[in-house]
Amino acid sequence: MGEFGEGELVEVRLKEDGYFGSFFEAKVLSKLPHGPFYEVEYRNLLENWPSRSENPQPLVEIIPADEIRPMPPTLPQPSTFSFRExxxxxxxxxxxxxxxxxxxxxxxxxxxxxxxxxxxxxxxxxxxxxxxxxxxxxxxxxxxxxx
Known part of the structure; x- marks a missing residue:
């Protein structure tokens, strides 16, 4: 994987049980100085979710570089999909x-x-x-x- 810059939109692959095969949208906050790790802020995941807080904050985590990929390009929404696509x-x-x-x-x-x-x-x-x-x-x- 390449280097990611501060503010870059990425997708994070979680390897935890129940999340295999999923990618979460996130923004790179920083690259850590030691090791191939990044601090990311998730777009859709919140701290202490589900939270009763009136002002929930986006979840921020330290993620290994090999679990981050660039955002795929935005393609036009297809009007249909084919069987087995x-x-x-x-x-x-x-x-x-x-x-x-x-x-x-x-x-x-x-x-x-x-x-x-x-x-x-x-x-x-x-x-x-x-x-x-x-x-x-x-x-x-x-x-x-x-x-």
């Missing part, structure tokens, strides 16, 4: 990797291979899945059925 679904304050397994109007059924769950989402909660390869964002190849 790889997508990211926004749920529980993060982007989760999955595949399209069905459709009912503008509602899509997404299968998550990390949890083997099938959940439904409006099209507005989905984005095309991109992969970071050698520092470049590339479209993820559509899965093909085994015959």
């Amino acid at each position: 790889k997508v990211d679904a926004f749920d529980m304050d993060a982007w989760w990797y999955g595949e399209i397994y069905g459709q009912d109007g503008d509602t899509y059924y997404v299968h998550f291979p990390t949890t083997n769950q099938l959940c439904e989402y409006p099209i507005e909660s989905l984005r095309k899945h991109l992969e970071l390869v050698n520092g470049q964002w590339v479209p993820s190849a559509m899965s093909t059925r085994r015959r």
Whole structure:
């Protein structure tokens, strides 16, 4: 991974149980002087969540550099997705990797291979899945059925 500058928007991969396959949006506050670590402020996660505080603050954490990636480019919202197309679904304050397994109007059924769950989402909660390869964002190849 490359270097990230103060104020840069990134996505943080959490490796904790229950979060595998998710990326949380964050902003880099600083690079720590010793070791490959960054201080980040999450966009959607709050301190002491759920908090009864009337003024909740964004969660700030120290994250290893290998758990941070640049924000993927913003692509136009697709008008449709195809069966088995790889997508990211926004749920529980993060982007989760999955595949399209069905459709009912503008509602899509997404299968998550990390949890083997099938959940439904409006099209507005989905984005095309991109992969970071050698520092470049590339479209993820559509899965093909085994015959």
